[in-house]
Amino acid sequence: MDQQGFHESVIEAAIAGEREALNLLWQQTRRWVAVILLAHKPRDADLDDLLQVVAMQVCRKITEVREPKAFKSWLRTVAINAAREEGRKTTRRKQSMLKLVGMEKADQRVPLGADIEATDSDESKRIYHAAMSLPAGYREPILLRCMRSMSYHQIGEVLELPTTTIETRIARGRRMLKELLKQQEQQSTTQANTKAVQTVGGMR
Numbered sequence: 001m002d003q004q005g006f007h008e009s010v011i012e013a014a015i016a017g018e019r020e021a022l023n024l025l026w027q028q029t030r031r032w033v034a035v036i037l038l039a040h041k042p043r044d045a046d047l048d049d050l051l052q053v054v055a056m057q058v059c060r061k062i063t064e065v066r067e068p069k070a071f072k073s074w075l076r077t078v079a080i081n082a083a084r085e086e087g088r089k090t091t092r093r094k095q096s097m098l099k100l101v102g103m104e105k106a107d108q109r110v111p112l113g114a115d116i117e118a119t120d121s122d123e124s125k126r127i128y129h130a131a132m133s134l135p136a137g138y139r140e141p142i143l144l145r146c147m148r149s150m151s152y153h154q155i156g157e158v159l160e161l162p163t164t165t166i167e168t169r170i171a172r173g174r175r176m177l178k179e180l181l182k183q184q185e186q187q188s189t190t191q192a193n194t195k196a197v198q199t200v201g202g203m204r
Contacts, residue, residue, distance in 0.1 A: 011068040022062065026055055032158075033079050039132075039140040040083035053082045073160055130180050131173075138173035141166055 007028070013021030030051065037050045057078050065074050131142050144155045152170070156163045 008068040011065075011071045015062055015065055015068070017063070022059065026058060029075060030055075033075065035143055036076055036079040036140070037083050039143045040080050040087075040136070042083075042087045045083070045086045050082055050086060053086075054079050057082065072158060076158060126184070127177070127181065130184065131177055133180065134173055134176055138169050138176060141169045142173045142177070145170055 007025075010021050010025050010028070014025045033054055034047060034051060037047060037054070041047070041050055054075075058075070061078075065071050131139060131146075134142065140159065141155050144150045144158065145152075150158070152163045152166045155161075155170075156166045159166070
């Protein structure tokens with residue numbers, strides 16, 4: 001059994017309809033699914049709710065998986081679709097609210113984000129949110145590497161990409177993340193300086 005807990009015998013039994021195997025399989029893969037959801041869900045979406053949605057889909061549709069080797073790819077697709085559907089729901093709710101107040105032509109993009117409970121300090125929160133603003137092709141490998149401590153090979157298997165591609169994306173993603181954090185720090189410094197000047201000016 002590998003680090004993500006994908007045991008072929010358990011998958012086979014789950015596909016065959018054995019409830020105990022299905023429960024075990026979900027326990028083995030739940031944390032991995034959570035990382036996929038975090039990489040794709042809208043900011044305000046509840047992670048536990050989405051996990052429940054995915055769990056229900058697994059229970060209902062796992063028989064569609066033709067062979068154990070296809071399970072990882074299938075499960076990842078289910079998780080991404082659940083996150084994206086929640087994103088569409090969020091967009092529709094936002095559009096309805098904008099229409100209600102006569103602002104339906106306003107910017108309707110749903111910002112990327114994630115539950116801040118996944119982090120344990122202000123600095124890690126800042127880095128985590130910055131990572132969430134990366135393009136999806138870089139965001140997901142970064143999260144799988146940092147949050148699940150997965151190897152490049154394991155990430156490549158999950159995303160169905162060559163290991164060399166994963167290495168390149170993580171390296172580029174890190175550079176993008178560092179640049180983004182640097183820009184944020186510069187903006188914060190500029191804002192703080194502006195505020196200080198305004199404060200001093202107001203005291204004269």
